[in-house]
Amino acid sequence: MSNYLLKRVLMMFLTLWIIVTLTFSLMHAIPGNPFASESDQLPEQILANLRAKYHLDEPLPVQYVMYLKNLVSLDLGPSIKSDSRSVNDMIADGFGASAWLGGQAIVVALIFGVLFGIIAALNRNRALDYIAMALAVLGVAVPSFILAPLLINYLAIKLPLFPVATWGTWMHTVLPSLALAFGPIAIITRYMRASMIEVMNQNYIRTAEAKGIPTPLIVIKHGIRNAILPVITFLGPLIASLITGTFVVEKIFAIPGIGKYFVDGIFNRDYPVILGTTIFYSAILIVTIFLIDIAYSLIDPRIRLTKKEG
Amino acid sequence: MKEHLLSIENLKVNFKTYGGEVQAVRGVTFHVEKGETVAIVGESGCGKSVTAQAIMGLIPNPPGRIVDGKVVFEGTEISKLPKKELLGIRGTQIGMVFQDPMTALNPTMKVGAQIVEGFVRSQKVSREEAKKRAIEMLRLVGIPDPEQRVDQYPHQFSGGMRQRVVIAIALACNPKLVIADEPTTALDVTIQAQILDLLKQLQEEQELAVVIITHDLGVVAEIAHRMVVMYAGMVVETGTVEEVFANPRHPYTWGLMRSLPRLDESEKQRLIPIEGAPPDLFNPPVGCAFAARCDFAMEICKQQMPPTKTFDKGHEAACWLHDERAPRIDELVAAGRQDS
Secondary structure, three states, X not given: OHHHHHHHHHHHHHHHHHHXXXXXXXXXXXXXXXXHHHOOOOOHHHHHHHHHHOOOOOOHHHHHHHHHXXXXXXXXXXXXXXXXXEHHHHHHHHHHHHHHHHXXXXXHHHHHHHHHHHHHHHXXXXXXXXXXXXXXXXXXXXXXXXXXXXXXXXXXXHOOOOOOOOOOOOHHHHHHHHHHHHHHHHXXXXXXXXXXXXXXXXXXXXXXXXXXXXXXHHHHHHHHHHHOHHHHHHHHHHHHHHHOOOHHHHHHOOOOOOHHHHHHHHHOOOHHHHHHHHHHHHHHHHHHHHHHHHHHHHHOOOOOOOOOOO | OOOOOEEEEEEEEEEEEOOEEEEEEEEEEXXXXXXXXXXXXXXXXXXXXXXXXXXXXXXXOOOEEEEEEEEEEOOEEHHHOOHHHHHHHEOOOEXXXXXXXXXXXXXXXXXXXXXXXXXXXXXXXXXXXXXXXXXXXHHHOOOOOHHHHOOOOHHHOOHHHHHHHHHHHHHOOOOOEEEEEOOOOXXXXXXXXXXXXXXXXXXXXXXXXXXEEEOOHHHHHHHOOEEEEEEOOEEEEEEEHHHHHHOOOOHHHHHHHHOOOOOOOOOOOOOOOOOOOOOOOOOOOOOOOOHHHOOOOOHHHHHOOOOEEEOHHHOEEEOHHHOOOOOOHHHHHHHHHHHO
16 A cells, blocks of 8 residues: 555656646747737846846756756745745635635535436436436536626625625635536536436345335435446546636636636746646646545445556 | 235236337236245246336336236235335345346445345344344355455455355345345356255245246256246246146146256257247237247137136146147147147
8 A cells, every 4th residue: 555655656746747847848839928018118138137037048958957946845936927926925825715715616516416416316307307407507508707797696786695706704705616616516417417327227226125225225325325436536627626716706706816827827928827836736636636546445445546557 | 715925916017118018927926835935937028027026016117017916925915015114024024136146236335234234224233233143144145254254345255155145135134035036047057056055045944935036947946846937927837846847737838848958868859949939018919928839829829818727736827728628738749740
């Protein structure tokens, strides 16, 4: 087991290094530079000084090595555009809000998605199933930038239950969390329905019926654990993308999360921000996938982590 | 009349499909006494398994439903019981052994927990008692090291061992009746013999009544006291195993017997198959369902259902050949030989 963990952690660092290298080279391959918008206003000497300050005048391999050196000491470097703050500061300031929203959204999505999926599966081809599936199609089809204003309009303005936007109390988190959870609820419902239908047709469910176990207990004790693996698989990337913030929902609700840095960084060619946010996202994704793999083996005893890696 | 442990009277089960309604079971009557093993024999699709599921109330509805007839267990008409009361009978009074042990166990639950699940529910026992019971059951069905095995998962068991676990599940609540639906079909031959021996031994020790469903006459001869031969959703012949094997009365049973290899045939002899296929149960024939494949079919066979005639020792067969007006069978056999 410890052997497996060691191997796994090494693989994780290797993956991260490849991502850093790819991002670094792609980033420098796209045209433009952090000072492109100022280049016709500022004298050449100032631009040269600026470039020198951020070591952009050095050859790329030198910059790459310097960046890696800083990265090893967990320093993601300064932001070029907002020079008073480092990338570390940006993530430290914004991640709390983003992760809180994302976390809430995941919990809501998981509970309701699994619940709706089970209800749909048990009432297959009946009214409840059709309702759940119609909602699921809606959930996949309606983008969050439509859903969020709708939620604000109905639950904050017409019926002033929640604040319209900004960040502060827990009440502020409800609408953005719902907006974030809607799509995932729909996807989880569909996954759960499909795998629950399959599981409920398995012979071991009939064995349980023959033991005289009532249907609700069969679903809880025999159904869910066997049916939830596809949902867990989907959960990995979902967790990573939700807790690292989403540009659209955070923008609409004026939430000080980290979602905007992902987009702004690219627009501004703010090299350290691009690299920093990418690394941060990747690291969370890699760790989540690792945790999901562990969850697999806890849920299904046939999956053993220590076996040869496939 | 003496009360049977289980009696099935004129049971009819239909299944709705897109192509219409299939009459899977078309009026089955038989009974099982306490401590007796009854085999239901017949080819695929003749309604054996559906009959078994109907006894347990396990017919999926929709698409299936019991159209007519009743299942009476210890004087209670269980086919009419509300689901809640039926749950009290399943597992505790009637246990079921399924065909495919590879899929009949929940892969994510320890075998011990699966064995005593029904027991814990009906007896409200503590955890330690439940575990003790699970170990006891594993020992009963002949699994070595039950103390360790009880905490393992099904994938750590071989096919034969899993079938033993399935049997342990069926027996965990001391039922009076066990229904075994082709319990050995999915196993290799040596394991088949072991499982049959186990069933036979348990049946004798626990004074169980067993309904065993099979298409293997070897299994019937090995384990059963009485047998019920089914064809196209109906019973064509019943009787003690000795009687039916020695004096089969229905042409379908003759066909089954002739299609078996025999050890006492000195010369190499080809097995004789029953030509043709069973009738379409969407639209079953008005007369005897076997008439179309029967070497001895007469005009009446195609027009009217044969009555059930009783012979010695409760031996019954439903065939027109046993009508007084029918020609004697040896004449027909002679005629049949001349034809071919």
